[in-house]
Amino acid sequence: MAGIYIHIPFCKQACSYCDFYFITSLEYREQFVTRLLKEIRSYRGSKFTDEPVETIYLGGGTPSVLSADQLHQILEEVRDTFDVRVKEVTMEMNPDNVSAEYLNALLEIGVDRASMGVQSFDPDLLEFMHRAHDRDEALECLRLLSETGFPTYSVDLIYGNPGQSTDCLKQDLDELLAFDPPHVSAYSLTIETDTRLGKQYELGRLDPLPDEKVARHFEMVVDRLAEQGIQQYEVSNYSKPGQQAVHNAGYWSHKPYIGLGPSAHSFWWKKGKDAPVRWYTKQDIKTYLSGDRRQLIEETEQLTRRQLADERIMMGLRTRKGIAVDELSSRYGYDLNQRQQSYLDQKKQEGIVKRLDPIQLTFEGLKIADALILDLVSMQ
Amino acid sequence: MKEIRNFCIIAHIDHGKSTLADRLLERTGSISEREFHDQMLDDMDLEQERGITIKSHAIKMIYERPSGDEVIFNLIDTPGHVDFSYEVSRALKACEGALLVVDAAQGVEAQTISNLYQALEQDLEIIPVLNKIDLPGADVEGVAQQLIDLIGCDFEDILQVSGKTGEGVEHMMEEVVKRVPAPGRDADKPLRALIFDSKFNTYRGSVVYVRVMEGTLEKGQGILFMQTGKKYEADELGYLQMKQVPTESLEAGEVGYVIGGVKSLEDARVGDTITSVDNPAEKPIPGYKEVKPMVFSGLYPTDTDEFDELRTALERLQLNDASLTYQPETSKALGFGFRAGFLGLLHMEIIQERLDREFDIDIITTVPNVEYEVVMKEPGKEREKLVVDNPSEMPEVGLIEEVYEPFIKATILTPAEYIGPIMELCENRRGEFVTQLHMQSNRVEIQYELPLAEVVFDFYDQLKSGSRGFATFDYDFIEYRASDLVRLDILLNEEPVDALSSIVHRDKAYALGRKLCKKLKDLIPQHQFQVPIQAAIGKDVIARETKKALRKDVTAKCYGGDVSRKRKLLEKQKEGKKRMKQVGTVDIPQEAFLAVLSMDDDD
Ligand SMILES: Nc1nc2c(ncn2[C@@H]2O[C@H](COP(=O)(O)OP(=O)(O)OP(=O)(O)O)[C@@H](O)[C@H]2O)c(=O)[nH]1
Ligand code: SF4
Ligand SMILES: [Mg+2]
Numbered sequence: 001m002a003g004i005y006i007h008i009p010f011c012k013q014a015c016s017y018c019d020f021y022f023i024t025s026l027e028y029r030e031q032f033v034t035r036l037l038k039e040i041r042s043y044r045g046s047k048f049t050d051e052p053v054e055t056i057y058l059g060g061g062t063p064s065v066l067s068a069d070q071l072h073q074i075l076e077e078v079r080d081t082f083d084v085r086v087k088e089v090t091m092e093m094n095p096d097n098v099s100a101e102y103l104n105a106l107l108e109i110g111v112d113r114a115s116m117g118v119q120s121f122d123p124d125l126l127e128f129m130h131r132a133h134d135r136d137e138a139l140e141c142l143r144l145l146s147e148t149g150f151p152t153y154s155v156d157l158i159y160g161n162p163g164q165s166t167d168c169l170k171q172d173l174d175e176l177l178a179f180d181p182p183h184v185s186a187y188s189l190t191i192e193t194d195t196r197l198g199k200q201y202e203l204g205r206l207d208p209l210p211d212e213k214v215a216r217h218f219e220m221v222v223d224r225l226a227e228q229g230i231q232q233y234e235v236s237n238y239s240k241p242g243q244q245a246v247h248n249a250g251y252w253s254h255k256p257y258i259g260l261g262p263s264a265h266s267f268w269w270k271k272g273k274d275a276p277v278r279w280y281t282k283q284d285i286k287t288y289l290s291g292d293r294r295q296l297i298e299e300t301e302q303l304t305r306r307q308l309a310d311e312r313i314m315m316g317l318r319t320r321k322g323i324a325v326d327e328l329s330s331r332y333g334y335d336l337n338q339r340q341q342s343y344l345d346q347k348k349q350e351g352i353v354k355r356l357d358p359i360q361l362t363f364e365g366l367k368i369a370d371a372l373i374l375d376l377v378s379m380q
Numbered sequence: 381m382k383e384i385r386n387f388c389i390i391a392h393i394d395h396g397k398s399t400l401a402d403r404l405l406e407r408t409g410s411i412s413e414r415e416f417h418d419q420m421l422d423d424m425d426l427e428q429e430r431g432i433t434i435k436s437h438a439i440k441m442i443y444e445r446p447s448g449d450e451v452i453f454n455l456i457d458t459p460g461h462v463d464f465s466y467e468v469s470r471a472l473k474a475c476e477g478a479l480l481v482v483d484a485a486q487g488v489e490a491q492t493i494s495n496l497y498q499a500l501e502q503d504l505e506i507i508p509v510l511n512k513i514d515l516p517g518a519d520v521e522g523v524a525q526q527l528i529d530l531i532g533c534d535f536e537d538i539l540q541v542s543g544k545t546g547e548g549v550e551h552m553m554e555e556v557v558k559r560v561p562a563p564g565r566d567a568d569k570p571l572r573a574l575i576f577d578s579k580f581n582t583y584r585g586s587v588v589y590v591r592v593m594e595g596t597l598e599k600g601q602g603i604l605f606m607q608t609g610k611k612y613e614a615d616e617l618g619y620l621q622m623k624q625v626p627t628e629s630l631e632a633g634e635v636g637y638v639i640g641g642v643k644s645l646e647d648a649r650v651g652d653t654i655t656s657v658d659n660p661a662e663k664p665i666p667g668y669k670e671v672k673p674m675v676f677s678g679l680y681p682t683d684t685d686e687f688d689e690l691r692t693a694l695e696r697l698q699l700n701d702a703s704l705t706y707q708p709e710t711s712k713a714l715g716f717g718f719r720a721g722f723l724g725l726l727h728m729e730i731i732q733e734r735l736d737r738e739f740d741i742d743i744i745t746t747v748p749n750v751e752y753e754v755v756m757k758e759p760g761k762e763r764e765k766l767v768v769d770n771p772s773e774m775p776e777v778g779l780i781e782e783v784y785e786p787f788i789k790a791t792i793l794t795p796a797e798y799i800g801p802i803m804e805l806c807e808n809r810r811g812e813f814v815t816q817l818h819m820q821s822n823r824v825e826i827q828y829e830l831p832l833a834e835v836v837f838d839f840y841d842q843l844k845s846g847s848r849g850f851a852t853f854d855y856d857f858i859e860y861r862a863s864d865l866v867r868l869d870i871l872l873n874e875e876p877v878d879a880l881s882s883i884v885h886r887d888k889a890y891a892l893g894r895k896l897c898k899k900l901k902d903l904i905p906q907h908q909f910q911v912p913i914q915a916a917i918g919k920d921v922i923a924r925e926t927k928k929a930l931r932k933d934v935t936a937k938c939y940g941g942d943v944s945r946k947r948k949l950l951e952k953q954k955e956g957k958k959r960m961k962q963v964g965t966v967d968i969p970q971e972a973f974l975a976v977l978s979m980d981d982d983d
Contacts, residue, residue, distance in 0.1 A: 005940055234938075371930055371933055
């Protein structure tokens with residue numbers, strides 16, 4: 001079972017916090033699609049097509065700047081090339097791109113899950129984030145999603161913005177919950193270097209929200225969503241029962257995936273067969289369009305068992321499911337040592353670890369998961 | 381028999397000794413053009429890279445006079461930095477004359493004077509040399525006058541050369557022959573050869589550099605080291621040319637090397653006299669003042685498994701650098717390591733760098749300190765002096781009668797306009813003014829008595845920045861004096877961190893304590909609990925900060941494109957964490973142990 005990720009690197013404008021790879025020159029769209037179709041085709045007959053594909057994820061950038069027709073060609077090419085037995089086809093989209101007509105067309109070509117980049121309903125925050133949409137469009141797109149009867153969808157939200165009050169967050173949550181979304185991805189704002197916010201931060205013009213305030217926001221998000229039956233199942237992901245994202249969960253459990261497009265990561269690991277490997281392409285549209293495959297690969301990593309185990313712990317502890325001790329040992333050859341066990345015991349007593357097998361964190365633990373993960377993996 | 385001249389080149393740092401030596405090597409044909417590179421004698425990588433001389437280098441050359449006669453030159457190039465002034469003193473004993481080189485653009489500096497005095501003490505013939513006369517900024521007249529005032533020579537006595545262009549070098553070589561006295565050549569007396577340097581060769585043991593003062597040293601001869609009483613056989617003798625050139629004998633007046641399978645450097649100490657077993661001399665040549673380490677610091681392997689490697693490395697370094705001392709010590713914070721003694725901060729830096737570079741051992745060093753003498757309160761008993769070279773071993777304040785610290789006399793040379801800031805600096809460092817002397821060309825010599833501890837930190841940097849780089853400085857140990865010193869402890873989460881203790885003057889303890897706590901607050905990572913950071917004298921907490929507990933650190937996103945980056949970061953953090961030291965439950969990064977060093981005086 002594998003997933004396919006397709007990176008559509010176009011955006012109308014640059015959001016101030018964003019460090020994904022994208023360009024704002026939309027005029028390359030056509031060339032890009034042509035190139036992408038070729039890239040998909042190049043997989044024909046390769047070992048990567050042996051594995052049935054269950055999830056497709058159109059991400060970016062902003063896939064919704066492409067026409068339904070272009071997206072249709074892309075999905076068709078995937079279906080012709082891979083053994084597609086699809087369970088979930090997700091597409092990221094932005095509120096300013098969607099209309100009832102567009103959504104209906106997407107449904108027709110097989111997209112069955114929308115991931116809507118709302119981020120906030122607050123006009124000031126939207127401006128701070130330099131989003132291309134306004135408050136009305138944010139509300140309108142959610143209305144359209146229910147109206148067109150999209151089978152399922154997720155809404156992105158960002159909290160912990162500099163200067164954002166808890167009232168402001170509460171307002172955002174209330175407005176969102178009025179639509180009773182099946183799935184929410186809520187992210188605390190991260191100030192990345194090489195973004196507009198990063199630059200402002202370096203220049204000392206931006207005061208990030210202190211971490212105790214961010215923690216308060218985080219608690220509020222978890223509580224409010226839970227009240228409406230939308231449970232946290234990963235640090236930043238919440239859903240109603242049965243509505244968890246299949247594709248994303250695949251990343252967390254080391255399912256193989258093929259990434260297509262510039263800056264896309266691929267991961268291939270089949271038990272008893274190939275050595276685990278991850279590769280990713282350059283963040284450069286020119287190189288991508290040139291079609292020179294060797295030029296395009298930025299890095300190929302041969303992963304050791306130890307590295308994989310570290311990754312699995314790193315990702316697993318972020319999820320509600322946690323990570324089973326047995327899985328670590330059977331799949332990764334990684335056995336917890338004495339130090340790790342007593343560390344976990346102690347953290348359980350402190351109310352930071354919820355269960356010892358599978359190892360699961362409490363919400364208190366989840367908040368400081370990075371420190372816990374580092375502690376844990378450093379002990380072996 | 382060819383005539384011999386034994387001489388050295390002495391000067392302030394960077395005044396061009398090694399470059400001048402290059403010209404001599406060239407002009408005497410000691411080195412072919414093909415082999416040549418700048419500062420030829422600086423053969424350690426570190427010397428080449430830093431462009432400074434660390435060790436003295438002896439070299440034999442054959443000079444052909446215009447008359448056609450050949451004269452043997454035994455030259456020793458010396459280092460100019462104050463930390464290595466003992467290298468100069470050793471070189472001087474093997475010579476009859478010294479070229480006192482002065483940069484014509486810089487003028488007489490602190491080490492010019494101190495090296496001159498050393499040479500005069502040894503009754504050496506001094507040849508004053510103005511170097512770098514090719515520089516547009518050269519002030520031949522003015523600097524010559526400085527030299528005249530200093531030595532009491534005539535203007536005509538002063539040679540003018542350029543080590544860069546070679547101008548004046550031929551003349552200088554003739555002057556060496558004319559002015560430097562020929563050595564005594566009494567080859568028939570009982571042998572007395574002075575060891576002025578040594579190197580260690582893994583296969584052959586000590587390679588001892590000697591100046592034969594009297595008698596003859598012959599290959600195969602039984603030799604006696606007069607101080608240690610050890611006997612060996614002179615397996616190989618030779619001259620120190622660009623390569624070692626073996627010979628059958630070394631006679632009075634000559635300079636060369638001896639190899640005798642001496643496995644321990646202790647047996648063949650620099651300063652000792654070699655005589656013959658069969659026909660021993662009555663008395664050894666008076667040796668050198670023993671060099672004593674001035675600055676001490678803890679050296680700990682970052683990786684605690686590397687303790688043995690560190691020990692081996694220190695042993696090896698000591699073989700060629702007897703001025704390095706060390707003994708094992710343990711720290712609660714840092715584990716097993718060594719307390720090492722150095723001649724000064726540059727020496728310390730160089731040893732650290734060599735450990736890293738030649739032995740590939742990552743070390744944590746603690747803040748350097750000096751050696752204290754402590755008299756304990758012991759009513760009724762004879763008072764005993766305790767020597768403390770590790771702050772954490774300083775006894776409780778209540779038990780101490782008196783603490784003594786080393787004082788030095790600093791001689792600072794500066795253009796007159798910087799007197800103000802320099803005196804201010806010295807006053808801030810608890811200095812006591814001694815004298816001030818106005819010299820030629822608007823220059824001033826200032827003398828202060830200062831606690832050595834106040835000089836080992838960034839005194840030199842501050843001096844330089846306070847004088848736009850013009851002031852130079854030299855110092856000599858004078859004596860131990862009583863001072864109101866206290867031990868300042870640092871506690872993290874209520875636990876004292878021994879490696880962070882320091883000894884400071886009581887008046888400065890409060891300010892230092894506050895700054896240290898602040899700095900540590902920046903350096904220590906956030907923990908899952910809050911960490912109080914305290915500075916204390918005995919039981920009195922004099923400063924306090926709190927590192928807040930971690931409230932939220934979890935990364936927001938972790939999808940397909942993030943895994944690799946996140947794992948690499950985790951791997952890096954893992955490495956970083958391994959390098960951190962634990963005291964109690966608190967992780968302390970390495971930089972924290974040098975926190976004091978990175979603090980400015982006035983913030
Ligand atoms: N212009 C000019 N530069 C010179 C002359 N002699 C030396 N220098 C430069 O001065 C700097 C120091 O020269 P060194 O020969 O290394 O000085 P040193 O006295 O041996 O230095 P230490 O051994 O570290 O005390 C180098 O950059 C040389 O190139 C000269 O006659 N003229
Ligand atoms: S957040 Fe989304 S829409 Fe904004 S720049 Fe990034 S990829 Fe484009
Ligand atoms: Mg030199």
